[in-house]
Amino acid sequence: MKETGKPTANPMLVLREEFDDWAILFDPDTGDAHALNPISVFVWKRLDGHHSVDDIMSELVKSCDDVPENAQTEVIKFIDELLEQGYAGYEI
Amino acid sequence: MRTPRQVDIDVTNRCNLRCKFCYHFESAGDVGRDLSTAEWLQFFEELNRLHVMSVTLAGGEPFFRSDFKELITGLVNNRMRYGILSNGTLITEETAAFLKQTGRCNFVQVSIDGSKPDIHDYIRGSGSFEKAVRGIEICKKHRLTVDIRVTLHKKNIHDVENIAELLIERLGIHGFSTNAASYMGLCAINSDALSLDTADRSVVMQKLVDLNKKYDNRITATAGPLADAHMWNRMEKARRINGENTKPGSLTGCGCVIEKIAIRADGVIVPCNMLSHIELGRINQDSLEYVWQHHPMLEKMRTRSGISLAEFEFCRGCEYIGTCTGNCPALAYTTFGEIDHPSPDACLRRFLQDGGVLPVIDESRQTME
Numbered sequence: 096m097k098e099t100g101k102p103t104a105n106p107m108l109v110l111r112e113e114f115d116d117w118a119i120l121f122d123p124d125t126g127d128a129h130a131l132n133p134i135s136v137f138v139w140k141r142l143d144g145h146h147s148v149d150d151i152m153s154e155l156v157k158s159c160d161d162v163p164e165n166a167q168t169e170v171i172k173f174i175d176e177l178l179e180q181g182y183a184g185y186e187i
Numbered sequence: 188m189r190t191p192r193q194v195d196i197d198v199t200n201r202c203n204l205r206c207k208f209c210y211h212f213e214s215a216g217d218v219g220r221d222l223s224t225a226e227w228l229q230f231f232e233e234l235n236r237l238h239v240m241s242v243t244l245a246g247g248e249p250f251f252r253s254d255f256k257e258l259i260t261g262l263v264n265n266r267m268r269y270g271i272l273s274n275g276t277l278i279t280e281e282t283a284a285f286l287k288q289t290g291r292c293n294f295v296q297v298s299i300d301g302s303k304p305d306i307h308d309y310i311r312g313s314g315s316f317e318k319a320v321r322g323i324e325i326c327k328k329h330r331l332t333v334d335i336r337v338t339l340h341k342k343n344i345h346d347v348e349n350i351a352e353l354l355i356e357r358l359g360i361h362g363f364s365t366n367a368a369s370y371m372g373l374c375a376i377n378s379d380a381l382s383l384d385t386a387d388r389s390v391v392m393q394k395l396v397d398l399n400k401k402y403d404n405r406i407t408a409t410a411g412p413l414a415d416a417h418m419w420n421r422m423e424k425a426r427r428i429n430g431e432n433t434k435p436g437s438l439t440g441c442g443c444v445i446e447k448i449a450i451r452a453d454g455v456i457v458p459c460n461m462l463s464h465i466e467l468g469r470i471n472q473d474s475l476e477y478v479w480q481h482h483p484m485l486e487k488m489r490t491r492s493g494i495s496l497a498e499f500e501f502c503r504g505c506e507y508i509g510t511c512t513g514n515c516p517a518l519a520y521t522t523f524g525e526i527d528h529p530s531p532d533a534c535l536r537r538f539l540q541d542g543g544v545l546p547v548i549d550e551s552r553q554t555m556e
């Protein structure tokens with residue numbers, strides 16, 4: 096992942112916030128549904144082409160009392176997975 | 188759940204057939220009019236905003252609408268998948284190719300009620316068997332998922348082995364689901380000729396259980412004789428093990444309003460298309476999200492599971508009370524005029540008192556769904 100880049104979520108995917116802070120990310124083209132934990136939901140909502148990973152991380156630190164140590168690695172991994180599956184991309 | 192995951196839409200009130208057991212016609216869902224294309228498309232935008240994942244289009248006959256492709260395109264553009272409940276007679280190569288290329292079709296469900304024209308057409312009208320079979324073949328050719336629904340009634344229960352052979356062996360369908368003609372709509376009018384009595388139910392339950400042995404559980408049911416066979420066997424087993432030492436069960440037999448909601452052909456929001464007399468609001472006028480979260484009737488239906496069967500005179504002294512779920516509220520309504528009541532149609536005690544016989548099931552081999 097280009098860590099300086101500002102990824103954008105694929106607008107065809109559906110984020111259903113259902114139970115507490117957890118959500119389902121639904122791909123209508125395949126019918127696949129993935130459960131997202133609260134941190135992933137937080138990240139997904141900021142994949143708007145205006146936030147870099149650093150921006151997202153600093154917002155995360157500000158809004159949570161208890162950010163796990165490995166959060167940055169996890170966030171990068173999550174975004175990489177999204178990019179790989181075509182669930183997010185970079186504007187050209 | 189903040190919004191429904193799925194919405195069942197009667198997209199038209201019209202149909203090219205008039206099946207003798209149709210639950211739609213002559214029910215409260217038979218509203219005598221259709222909404223325009225623009226009205227449905229506007230509503231699909233709301234479903235998109237509410238993050239609804241899938242829609243089931245029913246009716247009437249969905250393919251009867253000439254703007255059918257526009258409506259499907261509207262669903263696709265609004266990020267949804269869809270399924271279609273159809274009588275199969277209007278499916279053409281062109282429609283099937285169109286559905287396939289959307290990439291969003293979960294299934295096309297086609298009804299088959301006999302292994303040959305005279306049995307199927309007795310209910311659905313002359314020529315409908317050949318057309319429905321052709322519709323299935325076209326869907327298969329275009330690699331759409333075709334689900335088959337067999338509705339059991341007095342005149343086809345003795346054909347069920349042949350129906351299974353037609354569908355599984357000759358047409359190569361992975362399996363099929365079954366239910367029974369229910370005391371609703373036109374079936375309520377034709378009930379004497381069509382509804383299964385206790386003896387019919389006993390016979391067809393055993394047949395379906397045996398067929399599932401032969402076809403490796405490729406026959407399924409969420410309602411009707413096969414579903415009853417499995418549920419009632421579990422209830423009987425529990426009675427033998429627990430005797431009378433059981434805490435009464437409650438009205439847990441319906442989960443519909445937990446995940447989904449329905450819309451009538453005139454745009455009225457209802458809890459389920461079997462409960463189309465309960466009007467909750469109107470699309471494009473009332474917020475579906477608000478109705479879903481705040482309508483007192485939905486709230487009441489969702490807490491129905493807290494009503495103990497011990498509260499009903501109907502269930503007094505019943506040995507099955509610990510495992511009974513009271514079943515479908517729509518069937519309770521058509522019989523008693525109220526939804527907060529166990530459905531007499533699915534009452535095991537009544538079935539046995541009427542001389543009903545439970546099927547012999549090898550539970551290690553069988554699954555219900």
Ligand code: SF4
Pocket residue numbers: 202203204205206208209210211212246247248273274
């Ligand atoms: S059962 Fe289906 S096909 Fe038959 S009349 Fe009713 S809506 Fe039409």
Ligand code: SF4
Pocket residue numbers: 496501502503505506507508511512513529530533534535536537
């Ligand atoms: S009387 Fe019928 S509905 Fe009531 S608990 Fe017994 S089996 Fe269930």
